[in-house]
Amino acid sequence: MSALGKVVRSGVGRRRVQTLVIGLAAMMAVASSVLGTTLLAVSGAPFADAFAAQHGAHLSVQFDAGKVSAGQLSTSRDAKGVSAAAGPFRTATVTPGAGEAGPAWPMHVVGRPGPGRDVDEVDLLEGRWPTRPGEIVLSKASAVIPILDTKVDFPGLPGAPTLTVVGVARSVTGTADAWVVPAQMTALTAPGSGGYQMLYRFTDAATAARITAGGKAVTGSLPPGAAVGEQSWLTVKKTAERDTALYVPFLMAFGALGLVMSVLIVGNVVASAVGTGTRRIGILKAVGCTPAQVVRAYVGQALIPAGIGTGLGVLVGHLLAVPVLAEAGEVYGSSSLAVEPWVDVAVAGGALGLVAVTAWGSALRAGRMRTVDALAVGRNTSVRRGRWAARLSARLPLPPSAALGLARPCARPARALAMGAAVLFGAVAVTFTVGMGASLGEVMKARAHDAADVVVPAPRGAFGPGAPGPGERPPEVDQAAVAAAVESADGTELYYSATTLRATVSGLTGTVDVTAFTGDASWGGYTMVEGRWFDQPGEAMVPTPFLAATGTRIGDKVTLGGLAEPVTVRIVGEVLDPRKDGMQVFTDAGTLTGHTDAGTLTGHTDAGSLNTAETGSAPQGPPETSHHIAVAPGTDAAAYTDALNTDLAPLGVTAQTGGPDSGSDMVMTLNALSAMLTLMLVAVAALGVLNGVLLDTRERVRDIGVHKALGMTPRQTITMVLTSVAVTGLVAGVLGVALGVALHGWVMPAMGESVGLRLPDSVLAVYQVPELLPLAFGGLLIATLGALLPAGWAARARTATALRTE
Known part of the structure; x- marks a missing residue:
């Protein structure tokens, strides 16, 4: 091994904490960047390959044969x-x-x-x-x-x-x-x-x-009016890319945070190594190392852990990409989706390039340093900087140990700034993750419509476990009797029923779900994006993807087919609902009266009657009718449910407490990914603080010995070290919360747009003052956690040993 290689290896071995910090920062940044870039690159690959192979139609148009x-x-x-x-x-x-x-x-x-x-x-x-x-x-x-x-x-x-x-x-x-x-x-x-x-x-x-x-x-x-519907290939393409595209803004945000943090930490670590190793630099030059070799030595000490972290990050990114890519390829039968080699090369090369440039900029000072000056200076500590802060803090009504700690950042402003930057990005990640979790929770609440205290779900008909066999009719339920039982139950305050059937829309293949409400369902947890709730028959609300797929907007009319006769409804509201790919229509039961079995929709006949010849409608699957109840204040929901089930037992349905399940695999994946990446960022931030405090403690070990000789106890020593990062952590935490809120305000709308949804204020404005205050102190917590180990080391240091240290 060359002499330069031995210098690099020795430096890496001595600075184990710094090595760990650089490696973790690089791993986190590369893992999220590999996953995000891969999803961005291949999100449309299955559809694009199939579209090219099958010569897909750019536009399909439906025409009225009568015109x-x-x-x-x-x-x-x-x-x-x-x-x-x-x-x-x-x-x-x-x-x-x-x-x-x-x-x-x-x-x-x-x-x-x-x-x-x-x-x-x-x-x-x-x-x-x-x-x-x-x-x-x-x-x-x-x-x-x-x-x-x-x-x-x-x-x-x-x-x-x-x-x-x-x-x-x-x-x-x-x-x-x-x-x-x-x-x-x-x-x-x-x-x-x-x-x-x-x-x-x-x-x-x-x-x-x-x-x-x-x-x-x-x-x-x-002829005018001949075209009754059309579908663009861009709409289908957007739907195909939606699931994987959802992850891209979120992962890119974490990748950017990780890369910026990596650059700051590498620069801080190398600059600190140069600052504390001035005498060592002089010795290297005295034994024949050129300025360029000294610079390469310090750059190499940063590149080795960064290279290891980059390799681990690529591996972690591949592992995280496997389930997401498998889900994306399954739609079009593509089994070849994988992380492209160019993604690994681009991300790894970019990360290592940033590390090298940052380390070179910080190490350049070591190359320019004169040999005589480096040998003469020894430890490069400043005794004058920060004296004004020390005098000012001494006048505060604080214990002397706390006053000494508060003044310390002014003695090393650059180092305090670097530690603050690490804490800042950790606080940004925590704030963003908390906000994203709250926003996804609001989306799931809108998806589940679980505002009801008690629900009588639709019986399992042609779907799911326990469904009837081929040719068998699903069980018929007297919905009028169910409605009567709910209305007469002691404790019912609000109540509505929802009947879901299927219909077609001109220009769209497949069907849409039409949910017809009996009673006022506006309290049922439906989140409005724009417009209003319908207030009369003939009006309807639809989700954002429906508007995009049909090319309509609020105020337009659409015609529903597949019923006894076409039904035209006017769109008066845009509702947030990601279920059924957004292909849903919500309206009043009166809208469909006369166009299908009115009794089915108003709860006065059997659910299966929609299939009977008397309706005159085209036969379709039985509608699914559920009943949603809000109990009166002071009513025990569990006791109410038990009493109601006694009346419902002969009717073949069962009430349950609470709304339907609002879980989602995608939301669980996003929450798990964000929690993991946030923990990694917080760990890197805490290690960044640990590195800075450790260097600072080692520099002032003689001062600590003097303080101990004058009577400072171990507890006071810990207080002094922890207080030295308190202001930095608190300021960084406050700024981090502000930036985290801003990041949330950018990423969440981008995530919604990627899946064709517009998110209302109720989903975006999730931060409340009582929640922001603890988050602001999160920076202080991160800084304190990072300073605990150096504080313990300083408290355990023997006075005589500290006084002998130069």
Whole structure:
């Protein structure tokens, strides 16, 4: 080993605390940066690969067959900007019966002669494409369970056709729930219904404005009102990237905090090593080391622990990325998602480069130092700096040991500033994590709508454990009797029922959940983003993703299909609700009266009656009706529930205390990641303080010996050392809380936007003064924890040994 290598190894071995601090800081920064950069890089990879392979449609448009002909639609493929087109294909919204294939929900069926090639090449996952009437291919994302050779019947259509599932497929842009041969569409289309579908690819489809321009071009020559709905590939892409994109702003924030802290700590450690090793630097130069070699020696002492920490950080980042990437790739069947090598190289190289540059800047002073001056100075301590602070603190009504400690930061302002910066970032992380946890809790409360004290949940129908077997009807519940029991129960103060059924919306494939309320449900925990709660039939509230997917806003109208007849509602409010991908509509039960079984929605008939022929509606799965109760003040919810269950037992339902489960795997993952990264940042901050106090204590060991000789007790010594970081910790904590609140105000809206949600003030304004005060003292706590070990060492130092130390 070269002489320079021995110097580096010796320096690393002597400064074990500093080595640990640099390694931990580098590991934390690299781990969060690897994970965040990977998710940012591959969040759209599964969708992008599938879209390119299947020549996905940039725009799919639904047309009213009563207003436009197939010949007119064929001419739209020649519109300006269209590079390829497929169609027109006949379409129909139909509802299968509950049978072998699972629940009966409305589905969007398209008649196509084959899977296509140039536009929206449907990926056949199992089986084959239908070749004759009587066969159907189901989408993998269909509500109907896609199992080969099962039968799907349509009892609500003339002739009650029954089709056999011959294949399972996937359209990258979700253009249909099922496909049949064109000849089959006649039997699946009720008189006076049905439509056409056209799929387009454009020469330029990179932005929403380009897609809008393309849509106007293809519909410009068609009759007004012919187009009844459209879907952009950008909307589907955003949905595909949503889950992984949620983590990116959060991880980037922690990565930035870690990198900045790493730079500050490395600079402080190297500068302190130079400052306390002045005589050693002089000796190195005296024995022949050049200034460049001295600089490289100190840079190497920082790069070794930083390199180890970087390697561990890359490993931790890979381990954390595995479950998130697996979930992202599962949607499109991609099993090759992994951390890209360039991410490892870029993050590791960037981190080590920052460490090297920072260490070089701090070590440059050692290279410029004259040999004679370094040998003559020895320990480079200042006896004059901070005297004014010492005189000022001596006048305060404090014990002498505390006064000495308060004055110490002024003697080493640069070191105190470095320790304060470490505490600052630790306080930022704690404040941000507390706020993020509170905000996610508010989102989960909005998701669960758990304001009710007692809930009578919907019975398990066609879903979940205990569901009826194929062909069996779910249990019927007399909802009118349930409502009467709730209303007459002693202790009921507020009450509403919520009936959920499914419907279609023009331009969207699949179905949306329509929740119809009987009674005032505005107190039920629904968080408004904008607009107002509906106050009359015909008005509705929808989540933000619904507005984005349909291209609507508050004040617009949408038409719900899949019922006995179309229902038009006007959107009056935007509600925060991440369930069902935001594809939900909330309205009054009166909105659907006359368009479906009104008795079902008002609680005066059996839930299963929606399937009966008397309703005149297309058959679909049974609605799910739940009842939500707020008990009167002073009423014991558990006793109320027991009494209510006595009345409900003959009806086949059971009440339970509290709202539905509001848990979420994603929220648990975010909370776990934030807690782990915050603990790492706090640990690094405390070690940064420990390093600074340890250096300061060793520098003034002779002064400590003098104080002990004059009568300072070990307890007073500990007080002096801890007080020396009190002001620094308190100021850094206050500033850290302010910056943490600002960081929360930037990251949380970005996280909401990444999943298509707008977050209201109730989710963002989660910090209260009683909570901020303890957080402000968090900086003091971090500083105190970091100073405890050096304080203990100073208290145990023998007076004679300290006095002999030079």
